[in-house]
Amino acid sequence: MEGKKGIIFTGGIIGIISVLLVYFGNPANMGYCIACFLRDIAGGMGIHRAGVVQYIRPEIIGLVLGAFLISFKNKEFEAKGGSSPFTRFMLGIVVMIGALIFLGCPLRMVLRLGGGDLNALFGIAGFIAGIFVGVQFLNKGFNLKRNYKMPKLEGYIFPAVNIGWLILLIAAPAFIFFSAEGPGSMAAPILISLAAGLIVGALAQRTRLCMVGGTRDMILFRDKYLLLGFISIIVFSFIGNLIFGFFNLGFEGQPIAHTDGLWNFLGMSLVGWGSVLLGGCPLRQLILSGEGNTDSVVSVMGLLVGAGIAHNFGLAASPAGVPLNGKIAAIICFLFLGAVSYFNSDDLAKN
Amino acid sequence: MKKIDTRGMSCPQPVLMTKNALDKNPEGVDIIVDNNTAKGNVERFLKNAGFKASIKEDDKDFIIEARK
Numbered sequence: 001m002e003g004k005k006g007i008i009f010t011g012g013i014i015g016i017i018s019v020l021l022v023y024f025g026n027p028a029n030m031g032y033c034i035a036c037f038l039r040d041i042a043g044g045m046g047i048h049r050a051g052v053v054q055y056i057r058p059e060i061i062g063l064v065l066g067a068f069l070i071s072f073k074n075k076e077f078e079a080k081g082g083s084s085p086f087t088r089f090m091l092g093i094v095v096m097i098g099a100l101i102f103l104g105c106p107l108r109m110v111l112r113l114g115g116g117d118l119n120a121l122f123g124i125a126g127f128i129a130g131i132f133v134g135v136q137f138l139n140k141g142f143n144l145k146r147n148y149k150m151p152k153l154e155g156y157i158f159p160a161v162n163i164g165w166l167i168l169l170i171a172a173p174a175f176i177f178f179s180a181e182g183p184g185s186m187a188a189p190i191l192i193s194l195a196a197g198l199i200v201g202a203l204a205q206r207t208r209l210c211m212v213g214g215t216r217d218m219i220l221f222r223d224k225y226l227l228l229g230f231i232s233i234i235v236f237s238f239i240g241n242l243i244f245g246f247f248n249l250g251f252e253g254q255p256i257a258h259t260d261g262l263w264n265f266l267g268m269s270l271v272g273w274g275s276v277l278l279g280g281c282p283l284r285q286l287i288l289s290g291e292g293n294t295d296s297v298v299s300v301m302g303l304l305v306g307a308g309i310a311h312n313f314g315l316a317a318s319p320a321g322v323p324l325n326g327k328i329a330a331i332i333c334f335l336f337l338g339a340v341s342y343f344n345s346d347d348l349a350k351n
Numbered sequence: 352m353k354k355i356d357t358r359g360m361s362c363p364q365p366v367l368m369t370k371n372a373l374d375k376n377p378e379g380v381d382i383i384v385d386n387n388t389a390k391g392n393v394e395r396f397l398k399n400a401g402f403k404a405s406i407k408e409d410d411k412d413f414i415i416e417a418r419k
Contacts, residue, residue, distance in 0.1 A: 076387055083361060138367060146359030208388050213362065220363060221370065221396055279361035295361070 004228055010203040011232025017196050018111050018233075019240030021059070024188035028246065028255035029115040031237075032059055032200070033108035034282035035099035036256075038300070039307035039316075040184050041165065044177050047304065048311035052182025056169040058190050060286065061162045062197015067205040067290030068159040069198075076205075079155030081294030084144035087340060088295055091274050092302020093309060094333040095282060098270025100307065100316040101326050102126075103257055105282045106211035106271060110230060112257065114237030116249035119257050119264050126265035130272025131215045134341070138220065138276065141346030147295055155292030158300075166194075183256055201290060210284040212275040256319065263322040266330055273337050277344075357393075358385040358412060365389040366396045369417065373402070379418040385411065393417075 018031025030036060036053070043054030071077040099105045102123050104112060109127065112120040134142075168176050169190065179185040187193065203209070207229065214227035241247040251259050258264070275281045278299055280288065285303070288296035310316040315326040343349045353376045357365035365384055372380045379402070384390045390406070390413050397404040402417045 078386070080359070083359065138363070143360065143364055147361070148359060208391070210362075216363060217366075221366060221399070223395065223399060225395060279363070 004225065007207045007209060007225060007229040008232045010200075010207045010209050011229040012236040013203060014107075014200055015111075015114060015233045015236025015238075016240050017200065018237055019244055019246065021188045021193065021196055022246060023244055024192050025186055026188050026193075027183040027186045029112045029117060030104075030108060030183070030256065031111060031196075033104050033111070034060070034286060035096055035105035035303065035307075036103075036108060036183070038282070038303045039096070039100065039311070042304045042307040043179070043184060043311070044168075046175070046177055047308035049177075050311040050316075051177075051184075052179050053184040053311070054177035054179045055184045055187055056165050056176065057187070058166070058169060058193035059197040061166050061169075062194045062199075063201035063204070063283070063286050064159060064162045064290040066198035066201020067287040070202040070205045071291040077155065077292045079150040079152050079292040079294065080147045081150050081154065081298070083147040083295045084344075085295060085298045087144060087344070088278060088299045089302040089305075090336065091278050091340065092285075092299040093306035094336060095271050095274040095278070096303045096306025097310050097315055097326075097329055097333055098267045098274065099282070100310040101267030101322050101330055102264050102271070103317050106268075106275070107233070107281070107283050109268060110211070110234045111237050112254070114234050115241045115255075116247045117254040117257055118249065118251050119254060119259055119261070122261040122264035123268040126268035127212075127272040128215055129265070130269035130274075131212060131276050132219060133269075134273045134276025135216055135219045137341040137345050140348050142277065142341055142344050143346070144277070144279075144344060147293070150294060154294050158289050158294070158297045201287065204283060204287045205291065208284075211281040212272060213280060213284065215272075216276055258317055258319055258321045260321050263317070263327070263330075267317070267322075270330060270333050270337070273341075277337065277340060352379060352381050352416075354381045354383065356383045357389060358383055360389075362388070363392070366392050369393050369396060370400075373400070373417065377419065379416070382415040382417060383409070384413050384415060390415065
């Protein structure tokens, strides 16, 4: 599963499975969405109380466990961490706020385009702009310092947490929230979602698929390897949506989307820039979390808490648009990214 | 030969450090990496940039010798 064929195949599988997940019950253009699904899990645990987006999404559990199992089998699992953990936690919050202003992570962004949602074009433009800014700091020596080997248990805890989420999903105790209406109530059957996560988790671990890495490596090194995966997802989800009759071209009336081009652009700029600083998109953070990288686990915790903040403080967008609180938060997030980028760039600031 | 240590650095630092080192030492450098992802990324970069890469295992790390 190495090389160009592997990454194109992986993108194709993701594109097709994502359409199948919608067919089996997931919200439209949301076969996979790492930000939305972590937001749903945050809601399921009561970290926020937005009643329409609460569910323990088995796709997330599958992605982490799929990456864990395949990395363990191939002796690539290694517990490591300690590379500016709290900065990464805060970057996770920023990335989630940006994603919930756009209404999707980079993966859902391309799935939205594959479904004909042209609002995603503003998101992609913003995403590329954000990556471009992040790359400028990489070229000025931006880094979050080294990670170090950790005790094995440190790496096993997050996969175990995912097994705990699976138990809570199946046992459905009263303290876990499940949406009765809205996107959180729309879900493919548990076993299908779990399998969809496991397959893509394993493939993404093998191929190192990363939505932000594609554009970043193209700008930095003229390396198109990861970008091929990004493009493959768009092409195959487009084909799948055509076959299933889900394709709907236009700006208006798109599922779980708004038409505010400026804020679609700015939301994804935050995601692109923040993800470059983290070293990978939300999907990649989940995969690395399964491989024992606890810096990525901390980033995922930031994403979860970010979802709580976004809904509790009224920052998250809805099909009606982006609330004022969300716009103010986005500006604060840009300032934060600027500070993190500047002060961690060896050529700009003394460390 | 100039040696660079990319162990513990997250993406895309190992490749970026390799690129910067080769800009200053165009005849070649030795790169230490500590995981398969970084090894693959550095190898791919060297191939695209027209360098030869030979790899030695060193305990749990890899030493990639990049030569013109």
